Amino acid sequence: MDIELLEIRDFLAANHPFDQLPEAALSELPTRLQVRYFRRDTVISETNSLDNYLYLIRTGAVEMFSAENELLARLGEGDVFGYRASRRPNQIEHHCTALEDALIYQLSAQDVDRLCEHHTQFAYFFGSVVGDRLRDAVSHAAQVTHSQVNLITTPISELLKREPVSISPSASIYETAKKMAEERVSSILVIAKGQLAGIVTDRDLRNRVVAEALDVNLPITEIMTFNPTSLKEDAFAFQAQLHMARHNIHHLPITRGEGIAGMITATDLTKHQTTSVVYMVSDIFKQDNIQHMREVADKIPDLLVNMAAAEASADSVGHVITSITDAITTRLLQLAEERLGAPPVRYVWVAAGSQARNEQTAKSDQDNCMIIDDTYDPKLHGDYFKELAKFVCDGLNACGYVYCPGEMMATNDKWRQPLRVWKEYFSNWITQPEPMSLMLTSVFFDMRRVYGSRNLFRDIADHALEMTRGNRIFLAFMSGNALSHQPPIGFFRNFVLIKGGEHNQTFDVKHNGIVPIVDLARVYSLAAGSKSVNTLDRLEVVAEGGEITSEGARDLKDALEFISYLRIQHQARLIKAGQPADNFMSPDHLSHFERNHLKDAFSVVRSMQNVLSQRYKM
Amino acid sequence: MSIWKFLFNLDERRNWYLRKMPEGPLRSYYESSFPANDTDWRQVDYLALDFETTGLDKRKDEILSIGFAPIRGQSIRLSEADHFLARPVSAIPEASAVIHGILDDTASVARPLEEVLPRLLKALESKVLLAHHAAIEYEFLSCACKKIYGYPFIGPVVDTLALEVRIFRSMDKPIRSGDLRLDKARQRYNLPRYPAHNALIDAIAAGELFLAQGTYRRKRRPLQLKDMTVIT
Known part of the structure; x- marks a missing residue:
């Protein structure tokens, strides 16, 4: 049969999911169609027969309503309806009406079934679980194509190549060096009762042993670094790199749960291409005036463009961009403390909102607050913390994190308070939920410590959680x-x-x-x-x-x-x-x-x- | 048209031909009855049809290609659509080749008309012939049947062009030049543009136009076949 339905074939080829079909299936498909015409305001079909066909709108528009006549969808040229609905669990009953005069192609359910059987990509569109299709879309969208983003998207756990090399604290310096030589490692972990006690590196052996002509029979605890900083294995590789840059170290122990998963070295990371993020962050820590920090922050949009071009996952982009904000915030606090002197009482600088969630993108306001120790005396310390907050918030604004329009910043006296006041805030919000307090809780329940006292932060977080857990009334308001x-x-x-x-x-x-x-x-x-x-x-x-x-x-x-x-x-x-x-x-x-x-x-x-x-x- | 048309209805003439016609594809076509005039138009089967020809003179010019698609239950069945070429006896005039794009080379490998015509007659059984400006298809088909089988073709016919004229008149709208062309008429019903032209896509285009016109025709009683046809 010399059948020429190119007009219809081309239309199918231009529309999803038919664009997923190979050429042969596509060319054959027009001959399986029926063509229908529906005048404006006419009902397309009975609900039950809608499922027997897949409908594709060639021209015109169609509206889909629930049994209660609530508008579910409005469909135009190239959109499909029918068939797929019946394959979804819990699909609500619906009916369709032509919103404009519509020419519609119909494909029988058997034909769709047959296509699904032979073409997986096509079948995905009709998958019974929406999530399956989404997952496919996510992986389709976020395929890593450049080695440059490997650090950004790779969890550290994937870079760990061997079991950690460790030794007990009772070993001597000599025994430790011998084991390092045997294992061909440049660093070794000192583990006591399954817990990380310390770390020894090549450099320690050179600087603390050889250069000092120390007795190699002394216990290793004489020269090791106690309680070294570590990261969890599910952190991203770039975070390890940031961590090293920040603490000026080249070896980083990695933990898994309570135990030790292994060690990451700077060399492990440089084998993968380094990213500009690391340089940006270490740059920030080198700056001592805001003008220079601003120059670094100005590169964030370019960073976002590069990561977008490399199809980095949104999750890793959020972490990367937020880590820069964290670095700027931390550096500003360090500079403020240099300028104003050491804080008179403990405090913690807390990020709220998207920064707290590690979900920032190129366009972010600042949301932050300050929790101060209960020994805070406004007469004595008020000016110090006010100055400190002003310095940081102004600095953030200068770096492009514009002032929060809702004034949720540490510069606002209300959000720069001692712990007990914060506890009262949370108690009031939770026991008397009203629109304003609910708005505030949605900001302040996303809290993360950026700089300062861990204990203060833990106290306020514990207090808030204690009050909300299982509190059905409050949760109902929140929902x-x-x-x-x-x-x-x-x-x-x-x-x-x-x-x-x-x-x-x-x-x-x-x-x-x-x-x-x-x-x-x-x-x-x-x-x-x-x-x-x-x-x-x-x-x-x-x-x-x-x-x-x-x-x-x-x-x-x-x-x-x-x-x-x-x-x-x-x-x-x-x-x-x-x-x-x-x-x-x-x-x-x-x-x-x-x-x-x-x-x-x-x-x-x-x-x-x-x-x-x-x-x-x- | 002969005087017989006014004296006898289609079925009477069909029976008349059957009395003397020898076996063959045309006789088989006449053996199935025509859809009744008072049937609800939606219950009737149609065959949307288009010919490409060497020219417009039914006596001199020849059919080059045939495209058709049946309509059943207000739905065009593309699975039963068909398209084929017929080999002309004489060379294709350049003027027509420009329109349909069928050249001597292509046409020379096609089967002669008498070999492909039975497929069309088979498809037309118990259906109403449907075309835009149907006189061309009806007359070329009838002439071909006379030449090949010795008897003319008759049957109920829907002409979407004539229907469009009726719709314009019923709305008291003046008809301007070009308004009745297939493409222009389709635009009024929000139907897609088909840039290419071959017998099959034009047949489908006419079929779609008919479905649209049907939804727009209004009468006090439900529409019957006779409200749609030009030849009954």
Whole structure:
């Protein structure tokens, strides 16, 4: 048969998921279609027969409604409906109406089944679990192509090549050096009762033993460095590099749970290409005036562009960008203390919001606060801490982290208080939840110590958690608050379709994409009494604790990664075009693939929001 | 058209031909009855049809290619669509080659019309012939049948161009030059543009236009086949 349906073939080839089919399947497909025409305002089909076909809109527009007549989707040219719905569990009943005169291609369910059987990529689109498709999208989107990002995306655990070489504290210097020579290592860990007690390096043997003509029969504890700094094995490799740069060390013990996993050396890391992040951070620690720090901070947009080009995962980008903010904050505090003298009483500088969560991108305000020891006397110490806060916040602003519009900064007297006042704050917020306090809790429940007293920070974090864990009334308020930001329904042509059928020109990727997931994770994490702050960490913890199903947590993690990834790509595009980074994406910039997976991500978020609202019904 | 059209209806003429016609593809076509005039138009099967020809003179010019797609239950069935070339007896005039893109080389490997015509007649059984400006298809088909089988082709016909005229009139809209061309008419119903032209895509285009026109025709009673046809 000499059948020429190129017009239809080309249309199929231009639309997802048909673009996933190989040439042969694509050419044959037009002859399997039926063509239908629906006049505006007519019902497309009965709900049950909708499932027997896959519908593809050639021209016109279609609206999908739930049994309660709530708008579920508005579909335009190239969009599909029907078939796929029936394959999803818990799919709500729906019906479709032509919004505009529509020419529609129909493919029978048997034909779709047959295509799915033979073409995995095509089948993914109809996968029974939305999350599977999202995961595919995430890995598709974040394939690491450059060795440059290896450090950024690789967890340290993957760089550990051998079991740690260790020796007991009772060994002599001679025995230690002999073991290091035998094992051909440049450093060795001293382990007492399974715990890391110290570290000895080649340099220690040279500087502390040979140069000092020390007796090699003395115990190794004479020359070892006690309680060396270490990192957990699930940290990223670049974090190890930062850590070394910051502490000026070349050997870093890596821990696994309570034990020791191994050792990372500077050489291990330089085998992989070094990243500019490390230089940026060590640069920051070398600067002693704000003008120079600003110059370093000005490179952040370029860094984001490079990481976006290298398709780094959103999670690692968040960690990298935030580590620079942390470095700047820390350096500013060091400079402030140099200028104002040592602090009269203990304090801790706490990052809030996205910095606390390690989720910053190129466009971030500053959110921070200060917790001071209870011996604080405003008359005696007030000026010191006020000056300190002003120095740091002004410095951050000069470096591009603009002042928080809500004044949630340590410069605000309210957020620069002794521990007992902070405890009162949290008690009040939690026992009297009202809109303002809920807004504040969503900022201050994401807290991370950046600089200063660990104990002060632990005290306030413990206090807050103690009050929230299992506190159903407060959690119900928090969950109500978490549901206030909702993802859009989907896209319609070049518009974003929001609840109720309204159109927006742009998609606010922060408030309607990322914030709903961050909010969900926060509520569950508080319910579980977890100290985690990073959203992915929180989801991991709550899934382990059974607060949400592991599938639910996994789907949310993938949704967050995918949406954040798109945000980074969007911001990188703006920066390259010489425009300031923002959070407003136009549907014009989204590919068919991205739109489809964004819709999936939205539906994951919506269904998890439903689960939450059921759980903490007010 | 002969005077018979006014004296006898289609089925009477069909029976008349059957009395004397020898076995063959045309007789088989006449043996199945025509869809009844008072049937709901949605219950009727149609065959959307398009020919590419060497010119517009049914006596001198020849059919070069045939494309068709059946419509059943208000749905165009592409699985039953077909497209084939017919070998002309004489050379293809340049003027027509420019339009349909069929050249002597291509046409020379095709089968002669008498070998491919039975496929079309088979597809037309119990269906209504549907085309845009259907006179061309109807008359070329009838002429070909007379030449090959000695008898003319008759059957119910839907002409989407004629339907478009009726729709314009019913809305009291003036018809401007070009308004009735297939592409222009399709635009009014939000149907896609098909830049390429071959007999099959044009047949499908006419079929889609018909589905759209059907949803826009209004009568006090439910529409019947006779509200759609030009030849009944």
